[in-house]
Structure formats: structure tokens, C-alpha cells
Amino acid sequence: MNSRRNFLRTAGTAGALLTAATVSRAAQGAVPEAPAQSNPDTQPPLSPRDGRPYNPVVTLNGWTLPWRMNNGWKEFHLVAEPVRRQIAPGMTARLWGYNGQSPGPTIECVEGDKIRIFVTNKLPEHTTAHWHGILLPNGMDGVGGLTQPQIPVGKTFVYEFEMKKSGMFMYHPHADEMVQMAMGMMGFIVVHPKNPALFRVDRDFVFLINAFDIEPGAATPKVNTMTDFNLWCWNSRAFPGIAPLVVRKGDRVRIRFGNLTMTNHPIHMHGYDFAVTCTDGGWVPKSAQWPEVSIDVGVGQMRAFEFVADEPGDWAIHCHKSHHTMNAMGHKVPNMIGVDHRGVAEKIIKLIPDYMAMGERGMAEMGEMQMPLPDNTLPMMSGQGPFGALEMGGMFSVVKVREGLARNDYKDPGWYQHPPGTVAREWTGAAPIAQHAAPEPKRAAQSATPEREWRARKPTAHGNH
Numbered sequence: 001m002n003s004r005r006n007f008l009r010t011a012g013t014a015g016a017l018l019t020a021a022t023v024s025r026a027a028q029g030a031v032p033e034a035p036a037q038s039n040p041d042t043q044p045p046l047s048p049r050d051g052r053p054y055n056p057v058v059t060l061n062g063w064t065l066p067w068r069m070n071n072g073w074k075e076f077h078l079v080a081e082p083v084r085r086q087i088a089p090g091m092t093a094r095l096w097g098y099n100g101q102s103p104g105p106t107i108e109c110v111e112g113d114k115i116r117i118f119v120t121n122k123l124p125e126h127t128t129a130h131w132h133g134i135l136l137p138n139g140m141d142g143v144g145g146l147t148q149p150q151i152p153v154g155k156t157f158v159y160e161f162e163m164k165k166s167g168m169f170m171y172h173p174h175a176d177e178m179v180q181m182a183m184g185m186m187g188f189i190v191v192h193p194k195n196p197a198l199f200r201v202d203r204d205f206v207f208l209i210n211a212f213d214i215e216p217g218a219a220t221p222k223v224n225t226m227t228d229f230n231l232w233c234w235n236s237r238a239f240p241g242i243a244p245l246v247v248r249k250g251d252r253v254r255i256r257f258g259n260l261t262m263t264n265h266p267i268h269m270h271g272y273d274f275a276v277t278c279t280d281g282g283w284v285p286k287s288a289q290w291p292e293v294s295i296d297v298g299v300g301q302m303r304a305f306e307f308v309a310d311e312p313g314d315w316a317i318h319c320h321k322s323h324h325t326m327n328a329m330g331h332k333v334p335n336m337i338g339v340d341h342r343g344v345a346e347k348i349i350k351l352i353p354d355y356m357a358m359g360e361r362g363m364a365e366m367g368e369m370q371m372p373l374p375d376n377t378l379p380m381m382s383g384q385g386p387f388g389a390l391e392m393g394g395m396f397s398v399v400k401v402r403e404g405l406a407r408n409d410y411k412d413p414g415w416y417q418h419p420p421g422t423v424a425r426e427w428t429g430a431a432p433i434a435q436h437a438a439p440e441p442k443r444a445a446q447s448a449t450p451e452r453e454w455r456a457r458k459p460t461a462h463g464n465h
């Protein structure tokens, strides 16, 4: 559970002691409490209790790190450590993260803030913290060996810099980087504009896109994997573990994400068009924005898009690479579409009683059947919707737009109740006349006259362009 109350109590005491001391030296003497969070549910936005005012973000399946003010400095404490992260119900991974979770907590501050971040290393090897995209003095950039010595095991380093501009950024190690990011070490940073009326939205969601390679039945990622990952996550969660993005009808909504995987992700949202308003380089001027319904986010890039939620419903949001909306195990299944292997299956079952013939009519049946899975393994395609199996995994969630929600209500409202007569339905009138292209030999015979050739092609699926 969130130990924020503990933090506030401790911070209060520490704060009283600290006001008497000088800033930098005091900071080294009394490291702020490091709150931790183990609950993988989306935590409510953390409204600033001191410092400059701002409109807080909501971290999908995550939380924001509380801070303390210390003589004009905003102080945070990150602890790099091994964590257990539930990827979705039924699977928990052994990852590395910060303050109890992977990804680490979101850091929120305001343009102009002077921030001091303590980073304590409780990993079994050295690390650093790099502040992706932030304009800062070179020695604060966190590149192990280049701008600082690595943080040894058990030690704490301090980073101090001023937030020169608003926008969105990330933190991650720049030490044994391939291993530490493959283990889940990363976090989101939001710097709010000094004027809270600027770029204002009603709901502001953030998440990091990350990927792991975890063998079915295992819990620890393989850290030498370069590109062939098998668990496609948002904030170290895979569908159906990714929380819905709950939105009130009429709200102006911003969705921000950063890509720390080793491939690009075209993020697609149904039901709306939107404008890309911010990248990790800064805000996009209005005159440079254009409409999209999918936005590709490259490796090491961040994107934010905005829309007005005027159409209620359950709107899918997902990566458009279809193998990224699946969980592990799919890769070695042969394509049996069109192969009628029912007779063969009977013969094999006599030899191997557990043999399952699957996939001869596509793989949709895998979304419904309960396949025997190793322990701690997610089904390849899963999730139940109001109309049946969702047949999804990985990078998939639902933007739930509802009327009349309270301003800070992010609770899952359940499935959308469609107004009568607004759902696609089976046609129960007269059946259409079956029309098929003539079989090959016959068509060849008919091709003697051009007119018959044309008539033979007419009924195919391409006839309606």
C-alpha cells in the first residue's frame, strides 16, 4: 500500500529539522523518505499540497511520487531495487524498478522548479539515473562513466537541476542499460507549465511503453534479448491487466506515452481523431498540428495527443502491430488455416491423448478455449467483453467515455450500455443469393468471349469498388 501518510508524517518532522540547516548540506544529511507502492491499480491523481499549483496527471496502473519542499527545492527520493510486478492477473514478473514498482513512480513538477532527486541503489549492480529530454547541466545527465561515476551498490547520489521548460520526459539508467531497461527500470516525468491555464486539459493520462522477454512459466526477463520480445506492455502491464482510461463526456483529454522498447508502436485509438500536441522535445505549435487516428512512436520517443471526448462508448486503444496485442506463446504455432486436419488429429490423439488440433479456421478459438498453460503464464489472447471473448493481449485497453462522472472519478464504470438499436446486429431478413466465381476450368472455357469473362468476375468481393 501507499505509504504516503507515513511519508508526510516523516517529512513533516524532517522538514522542521531541515529549515534550521543550510540547503545543500542539510539535504546530504537527511535524505527524504522514499515512499513505495506495490498496488498495480491506477492511483488517483496527486494534487500538489505545496509548491506551485498544477493539474496533476493520472499514471496508468501507477502513481506519482510525493515530494517535500526544502528551502525552495523540491526533493524526491528514488530507490532502484528488485520488485515484483503483476503483469496481469495470473502472472507476476520479477523485475527491477523504483520504489516498489516497475515502472517507477511518475515525477511531477512545474516549470521553474528547482528539483533535487536522491537516487539510492539497492540493485545487485551499479546504476545511474538519466533524465531523458530534460535541459540540464552536463554533470547531471546521468551517463555512467561519461558524466559521473556509476552509483555503487548501496550508495545514494543526488541530482540537482532546474526545470527550464514544461512538457514530458522520462528517467532510466544509463548504466548496463540493455539489462536494466530489459528488467523494467524506467519512469515518466511531467513538467507542468508555470501558468496552469496553459495547455489545460480535464484528464491527462501517462504511461510508458515497455517490452519483456519472459519464457512461459518463468518470471524473470531474459536480458540478452535484442529485438524478439514476447510481452508487450504499457507500464509493465499487459491486457487484460491494463486499466481502462476513464473519461467524462465533454472532457478535453490528453494521452501521453513514451517508448522504451526496441521497436516502434503505432498507437491507434478508435472513435475519435486527435492532434499530436507534445513530444519529448516540447509542445507542438497549433499551426504545426494535423489530425491523426494512429500515431507511431519510435524507439526512445514520446508523444501526447488530445481530443474532446464527445462520443460516449467503450473505445479500443491499442498498438496497431497485431502481434503486440497478443501475449507470449503465439510465435511457434504453425499456420493451419485452410488445412482440414480433423482426420489426422483423431489418429494423433490415439498416440498423444492431450493433442489439440487448433487453428484450421483461424486462431479466434484460442480466445475462448482454456488451453493448458504453464504456471505464471498469460493466455496468448484473452479478456472477456460484454459480447464475448475479446481475443486480445499485450498493448490493448479501452477508453471508457461516460456521461456525468465526477471530476476526479477514474473508477472503472463497467461496460458501455448501448442505446437500443445502436449495436451491429445479425441480418435476419431474406438471405442474399449465393454468388461465387466459377471454378477455374469453367472460367477458362468461358473466356472465349470477353462478355462472359466479365460476367464471371463480377460477383467477386472486389466488384463493389
Ligand SMILES: [Cu+2]
Pocket (backbone or CB within 6 Å): 232, 264, 265, 266, 319, 320, 321, 324, 395
Ligand atoms: Cu506495438
